[in-house]
Amino acid sequence: MAETVSWDETTNSVWAVKQVVLPCQILEGVLLFQAVVENWENISNFQARPDDMLIVTYPKAGTTWLQEVVDMILNEGDVEKCKHAPIHIRVPFLEWPPLNEFPVSIAAGTDMLSKMASPRAIKSHLPFQLVPKSFWEHNSKLIYLARNPKDSMVSYYRFDRMTSFRRMPETWEEYLRDFMQGNGMYQILKVP
Numbered sequence: 001m002a003e004t005v006s007w008d009e010t011t012n013s014v015w016a017v018k019q020v021v022l023p024c025q026i027l028e029g030v031l032l033f034q035a036v037v038e039n040w041e042n043i044s045n046f047q048a049r050p051d052d053m054l055i056v057t058y059p060k061a062g063t064t065w066l067q068e069v070v071d072m073i074l075n076e077g078d079v080e081k082c083k084h085a086p087i088h089i090r091v092p093f094l095e096w097p098p099l100n101e102f103p104v105s106i107a108a109g110t111d112m113l114s115k116m117a118s119p120r121a122i123k124s125h126l127p128f129q130l131v132p133k134s135f136w137e138h139n140s141k142l143i144y145l146a147r148n149p150k151d152s153m154v155s156y157y158r159f160d161r162m163t164s165f166r167r168m169p170e171t172w173e174e175y176l177r178d179f180m181q182g183n184g185m186y187q188i189l190k191v192p
Contacts, residue, residue: 030127031183035097042110043095048134051119053141055091059125060155061147067091070121070143092116094124094132153179 023034036043048054053070057063064087071090075081082090089112096109113120124131135142157175178184 028130030130032095033097035099036095039095039097039108039110042108044130044132046094046110046113046132046134048132048138048140049118049120050138050140052135052138053119053121053143054094054131054135055121055123055143055145056128056131057123057125057145058147058152060152060159062145063123063125066143066145067121067123074119074121091121091123094122095126156184 024031025034025037026032027037027040053074055063055066055070057066067087067090068082071082071087072079084090088096088106092109092112094109094113096106098108098111099106109122113122134140153176156179157172160175
C-alpha cells in the first residue's frame with residue numbers, strides 16, 4: 001500500500017497514512033462512507049440547539065475557509081482564541097464517525113459536539129433531507145455554501161487521488177462521468 005504524508009495540526013508534525021479504500025454504503029439514496037452509516041443513529045438523533053450554526057457544503061466547496069470565518073466571528077476576531085485548537089476541534093464535523101486508528105483516535109463528531117458549550121459551529125456535508133430534524137425543530141442557524149460544480153469536481157478529483165479513501169476511476173473522464181451521473185459521495189444517487 002502507498003503512503004501519504006499529511007500535516008498534523010495538533011502536534012505541528014508530519015505523519016504518514018497508509019492509503020486505504022474506505023467502504024461506502026447507500027443511505028436513503030445518498031452514497032456515504034460505511035462508517036457514517038454505521039454511526040447513523042447517533043447522527044440522526046443529534047440534538048441541535050437554537051444557537052447552533054450549521055455550516056453545510058458539498059465537499060471541496062470551500063468548507064474549511066467558511067469554518068475559519070465563522071470561528072473568527074464567534075471569537076470576535078481574536079486570532080489567538082482561534083489558534084487554540086485545529087479547525088476540526090473548533091468546528092466539529094457532525095457526521096464524522098469515531099475512528100480509533102486514523103492514525104490517532106478521533107472522537108465522533110456527535111460526541112465532540114455534545115461536550116461543547118454554546119454557541120456551536122458545526123460542519124456537515126449531508127444533503128438537506130439527511131440533516132438531523134432537531135436543527136429544523138430548534139430553528140438553528142444554517143449557512144449553506146455553494147461552489148461552481150466544475151471547480152468542486154476538479155478539487156474533489158485531486159483530493160480523492162491524494163487520499164485514496166474510496167475507489168478511484170482510472171481516468172478523469174471516468175471520474176467526471178460518475179459525477180455527472182450522480183454517483184459521487186454525498187450526491188443523491190440516480191437509481192434506475
